[in-house]
Amino acid sequence: xxxxxxxxxxxxxxxxxxxxxxxxxxxxxxxxxxxxxxxxxxxxxxxxxxxxxxxxxxxxxxxxxxxxxxxxxxxxxxxxxxxxxxxxxxxxxxxxxxxxxxxxxxxxxxxxxxxxxxxxxxxxxxxxxxxxxxxxxxxxxxxxxxxxxxxxxxxxxxxxxxxxxxxxxxxxxxxxxxxxxxxxxxxxxxxxxxxxxxxxxxxxxxxxxxxxxxxxxxxxxxxxxxxxxxxxxxxxxxxxxxxxxxxxx
Amino acid sequence: xxxxxxxxxxxxxxxxxxxxxxxxxxxxxxxxxxxxxxxxxxxxxxxxxxxxxxxxxxxxxxxxxxxxxxxxxxxxxxxxxxxxxxxxxxxxxxxxxxxxxxxxxxxxxxxxxxxxxxxxxxxxxxxxxxxxxxxxxxxxxxxxxxxxxxxxxxxxxxxxxxxxxxxxxxxxxxxxxxxxxxxxxxxxxxxxxxxxxxxxxxxxxxxxxxxxxxxxxxxxxxxxxxxxxxxxxxxxxxxxxxxxxxxxx
Amino acid sequence: xxxxxxxxxxxxxxxxxxxxxxxxxxxxxxxxxxxxxxxxxxxxxxxxxxxxxxxxxxxxxxxxxxxxxxxxxxxxxxxxxxxxxxxxxxxxxxxxxxxxxxxxxxxxxxxxxxxxxxxxxxxxxxxxxxxxxxxxxxxxxxxxxxxxxxxxxxxxxxxxxxxxxxxxxxxxxxxxxxxxxxxxxxxxxxxxxxxxxxxxxxxxxxxxxxxxxxxxxxxxxxxxxxxxxxxxxxxxxxxxxxxxxxxxx
Amino acid sequence: xxxxxxxxxxxxxxxxxxxxxxxxxxxxxxxxxxxxxxxxxxxxxxxxxxxxxxxxxxxxxxxxxxxxxxxxxxxxxxxxxxxxxxxxxxxxxxxxxxxxxxxxxxxxxxxxxxxxxxxxxxxxxxxxxxxxxxxxxxxxxxxxxxxxxxxxxxxxxxxxxxxxxxxxxxxxxxxxxxxxxxxxxxxxxxxxxxxxxxxxxxxxxxxxxxxxxxxxxxxxxxxxxxxxxxxxxxxxxxxxxxxxxxxxx
Numbered sequence: 001x002x003x004x005x006x007x008x009x010x011x012x013x014x015x016x017x018x019x020x021x022x023x024x025x026x027x028x029x030x031x032x033x034x035x036x037x038x039x040x041x042x043x044x045x046x047x048x049x050x051x052x053x054x055x056x057x058x059x060x061x062x063x064x065x066x067x068x069x070x071x072x073x074x075x076x077x078x079x080x081x082x083x084x085x086x087x088x089x090x091x092x093x094x095x096x097x098x099x100x101x102x103x104x105x106x107x108x109x110x111x112x113x114x115x116x117x118x119x120x121x122x123x124x125x126x127x128x129x130x131x132x133x134x135x136x137x138x139x140x141x142x143x144x145x146x147x148x149x150x151x152x153x154x155x156x157x158x159x160x161x162x163x164x165x166x167x168x169x170x171x172x173x174x175x176x177x178x179x180x181x182x183x184x185x186x187x188x189x190x191x192x193x194x195x196x197x198x199x200x201x202x203x204x205x206x207x208x209x210x211x212x213x214x215x216x217x218x219x220x221x222x223x224x225x226x227x228x229x230x231x232x233x234x235x236x237x238x239x240x241x242x243x244x245x246x247x248x249x
Numbered sequence: 250x251x252x253x254x255x256x257x258x259x260x261x262x263x264x265x266x267x268x269x270x271x272x273x274x275x276x277x278x279x280x281x282x283x284x285x286x287x288x289x290x291x292x293x294x295x296x297x298x299x300x301x302x303x304x305x306x307x308x309x310x311x312x313x314x315x316x317x318x319x320x321x322x323x324x325x326x327x328x329x330x331x332x333x334x335x336x337x338x339x340x341x342x343x344x345x346x347x348x349x350x351x352x353x354x355x356x357x358x359x360x361x362x363x364x365x366x367x368x369x370x371x372x373x374x375x376x377x378x379x380x381x382x383x384x385x386x387x388x389x390x391x392x393x394x395x396x397x398x399x400x401x402x403x404x405x406x407x408x409x410x411x412x413x414x415x416x417x418x419x420x421x422x423x424x425x426x427x428x429x430x431x432x433x434x435x436x437x438x439x440x441x442x443x444x445x446x447x448x449x450x451x452x453x454x455x456x457x458x459x460x461x462x463x464x465x466x467x468x469x470x471x472x473x474x475x476x477x478x479x480x481x482x483x484x485x486x487x488x489x490x491x492x493x494x495x496x497x498x
Numbered sequence: 499x500x501x502x503x504x505x506x507x508x509x510x511x512x513x514x515x516x517x518x519x520x521x522x523x524x525x526x527x528x529x530x531x532x533x534x535x536x537x538x539x540x541x542x543x544x545x546x547x548x549x550x551x552x553x554x555x556x557x558x559x560x561x562x563x564x565x566x567x568x569x570x571x572x573x574x575x576x577x578x579x580x581x582x583x584x585x586x587x588x589x590x591x592x593x594x595x596x597x598x599x600x601x602x603x604x605x606x607x608x609x610x611x612x613x614x615x616x617x618x619x620x621x622x623x624x625x626x627x628x629x630x631x632x633x634x635x636x637x638x639x640x641x642x643x644x645x646x647x648x649x650x651x652x653x654x655x656x657x658x659x660x661x662x663x664x665x666x667x668x669x670x671x672x673x674x675x676x677x678x679x680x681x682x683x684x685x686x687x688x689x690x691x692x693x694x695x696x697x698x699x700x701x702x703x704x705x706x707x708x709x710x711x712x713x714x715x716x717x718x719x720x721x722x723x724x725x726x727x728x729x730x731x732x733x734x735x736x737x738x739x740x741x742x743x744x745x746x747x
Numbered sequence: 748x749x750x751x752x753x754x755x756x757x758x759x760x761x762x763x764x765x766x767x768x769x770x771x772x773x774x775x776x777x778x779x780x781x782x783x784x785x786x787x788x789x790x791x792x793x794x795x796x797x798x799x800x801x802x803x804x805x806x807x808x809x810x811x812x813x814x815x816x817x818x819x820x821x822x823x824x825x826x827x828x829x830x831x832x833x834x835x836x837x838x839x840x841x842x843x844x845x846x847x848x849x850x851x852x853x854x855x856x857x858x859x860x861x862x863x864x865x866x867x868x869x870x871x872x873x874x875x876x877x878x879x880x881x882x883x884x885x886x887x888x889x890x891x892x893x894x895x896x897x898x899x900x901x902x903x904x905x906x907x908x909x910x911x912x913x914x915x916x917x918x919x920x921x922x923x924x925x926x927x928x929x930x931x932x933x934x935x936x937x938x939x940x941x942x943x944x945x946x947x948x949x950x951x952x953x954x955x956x957x958x959x960x961x962x963x964x965x966x967x968x969x970x971x972x973x974x975x976x977x978x979x980x981x982x983x984x985x986x987x988x989x990x991x992x993x994x995x996x
Binding site: 385464467472477478480488495498 | 718
């Protein structure tokens with residue numbers, strides 16, 4: 001059983017610490033499983049993806065280690081970070097995209113999990129540099145609007161704090177957008193990030209984005225002049241997520 | 250073994266009721282299997298699909314519960330409804346698309362099963378808002394004409410009785426079409442519905458629609474000016490379904 | 499063990515018949531396996547394909563029964579036909595495409611097996627009504643030229659001896675082409691037929707056609723102005739099939 | 748246990764030879780596994796691919812035998828060649844593409860493994876005769892530039908030393924390019940070759956090329972006017988491969 005670092009493991013905080021430790025173990029298992037699920041859903045080959053989950057109470061988030069193969073990875077390899085980006089627990093370096101996850105947790109207060117992949121169709125839209133228009137109820141069941149694509153990053157951003165600034169251009173793109181209603185983004189020339197109320201939910205939305213991206217590509221190929229019925233966007237999003245939602249049990 | 254609700258379980262109808270109950274158990278198993286088959290055929294991810302079957306003698310139909318994962322779902326979770334849309338048996342809410350299934354059962358008297366999915370290529374044509382032209386014998390083996398796409402729904406329809414009116418626009422689109430000869434439709438900006446003489450048959454036609462949609466997309470991409478031989482449509486449809494059909498044993 | 503029909507099973511021919519019977523059992527197993535392989539290679543769903551093999555010595559060919567599911571089919575269900583198209587052995591009706599296979603065996607004397615599928619990409623080219631141009635060494639390793647597409651069939655052909663005349667338009671399209679050097683064809687608005695020195699080889703060529711069709715579709719989508727190097731066609735075909743072939747052991 | 752040929756197995760070199768023999772056994776296992784991995788990654792059907800690895804110390808390389816099925820192939824079937832292209836050990840003929848591998852080992856001194864496939868999307872770009880532009884970070888994580896496509900080969904090259912000259916046109920195309928920074932190429936109208944520091948790495952790069960080729964095809968289909976941010980190419984390539992690389996453990 002892992003122990004938290006010294007500054008947390010002495011004094012009167014022991015009981016609290018034990019509880020935290022339990023929660024973190026649970027979160028590490030969830031984050032581990034979410035990373036494995038990315039492979040199962042066909043969103044990731046090699047080490048091209050990472051999932052993280054946050055415990056807002058203790059202010060720590062758990063993320064995949066950098067460049068570790070999914071088939072040898074274990075729950076204990078997950079890395080625990082605090083909201084300053086410091087590693088709090090874990091023997092490995094966190095995913096190189098950790099600062100992007102961190103930035104999203106700092107600015108999107110309602111989210112509990114973040115996923116990044118290079119999944120085929122979502123990445124193709126990101127490389128195309130275009131928002132994925134909301135053209136069907138599959139999309140509208142999860143996203144209240146188009147899936148936005150960020151602007152190109154400039155020299156300072158790319159060669160400065162690149163991963164953190166990737167988070168910054170995402171947040172900038174969400175000016176006027178609600179990240180709960182639009183749980184994902186395309187980073188231009190790179191690939192998709194998605195999020196959700198927890199890491200499992202973020203994986204779910206990553207699968208949705210990939211499928212929606214795929215069907216949008218085929219739809220425009222069949223009919224470049226296609227027209228969406230905007231009423232359906234409102235209807236389907238609210239049927240699942242509105243205050244009078246009636247989908248599911 | 251489940252029992253029917255009170256109003257059916259007393260009086261002189263007991264023998265009849267036992268027989269009905271047996272038939273419903275059988276139908277629940279068939280509908281359960283059909284829903285699982287949608288996943289096996291790759292037409293459905295998560296909970297994005299539903300299949301139902303009707304017993305025309307007793308006037309009940311059985312449908313998947315709403316938003317339940319396929320891997321935990323059991324035959325007993327299937328929901329039994331009457332032709333007024335009331336739940337007659339089952340602990341869960343029926344699929345939110347239940348009123349569409351109901352409408353189709355009411356207006357297409359010959360059908361015994363209905364399937365709805367968001368399968369990739371059929372949904373792409375639905376999002377493109379275009380009928381799938383009958384351009385090959387694969388299509389003509391099952392559909393005597395193009396696979397029609399419905400018109401866009403208006404505000405009253407979308408924000409009124411949305412699921413029921415989805416059925417209404419389907420039936421409206423079949424003005425002059427025989428649903429037995431054209432066992433499926435694309436609901437614009439949404440996805441495919443298919444049907445058949447029973448729920449197994451409806452699943453079969455859902456697979457056909459997806460494959461036909463896929464090949465039509467590629468065919469037009471290869472040659473936008475392609476020409477179908479209309480003689481083949483008549484020949485192939487009748488070879489399998491006409492009164493002198495000679496395909497199969 | 500099955501017996502041949504009466505006219506073959508009496509008289510002085512008994513020894514010969516026993517030998518024939520052994521050869522037919524072997525052929526039935528090969529044809530059965532070939533049909534199953536079509537499913538394994540992803541070329542066939544449901545009952546949309548059929549494979550046959552011929553024993554030129556005894557003048558019989560063995561073919562899949564019509565409309566039988568692959569997962570219940572057994573080697574003994576294979577149907578034996580003579581070169582007049584009569585069923586010589588077997589309890590079931592042969593594939594409805596049997597007369598096309600027969601026609602090909604009659605006119606293409608060198609072939610020992612025939613396969614028909616509705617595989618996705620080859621069928622898409624057939625629906626597009628276009629020859630698949632020979633644009634790469636994968637194609638040239640197996641086909642000395644383009645994969646030809648037949649002309650549209652006329653009313654007499656479609657409503658007369660349709661399956662036989664499907665064979666006729668294939669043979670007509672091979673005017674000036676050597677079926678050994680071009681082991682497959684697209685029947686317009688229908689799908690691919692392939693053949694080979696035996697039924698296993700015909701399945702192999704069906705897989706090649708599907709893969710070649712897929713890559714040709716993508717290649718033209720990437721660059722509609724692409725140019726093949728004709729020298730490579732000659733080189734690759736001869737490297738594998740010429741009199742100085744040096745590919746393989 | 749196999750023995751090296753006579754001229755190597757006598758005299759004072761026995762100890763050295765034993766050591767070489769051990770290394771070659773290890774290399775044969777690696778090359779065998781790499782060839783099997785090509786199938787697992789979906790890059791190869793039938794016998795359409797080959798992988799090799801070199802031991803620069805002893806000057807031998809190990810390659811797949813020609814035209815042998817992957818499911819019957821064993822590590823001992825691998826063929827050992829010297830840098831004159833002579834078979835040093837092994838009962839079978841080496842892959843017909845052996846002289847291309849040899850040429851690459853001779854001119855690209857830093858590489859330790861070579862892979863050739865006919866994988867679907869990379870081959871489609873090769874057939875299209877176009878470089879794969881570097882339009883995303885997935886590409887830039889592995890290739891510092893576009894993936895180049897060779898020129899068409901002339902009559903002397905095709906009908907002379909074809910496989911060796913395939914290597915020659917590859918090396919010619921790398922005028923001004925560093926094969927370590929660009930670990931793969933498209934041979935026009937043929938298919939991809941990739942390489943790496945060892946055979947495992949070459950397989951890895953073959954998978955990358957196929958995925959990058961796939962996403963590039965879709966990206967240009969979505970937006971033919973797409974623009975890459977060149978800063979990202981430098982950043983991502985150096986993040987993984989530069990002297991201050993910080994990706995991975």
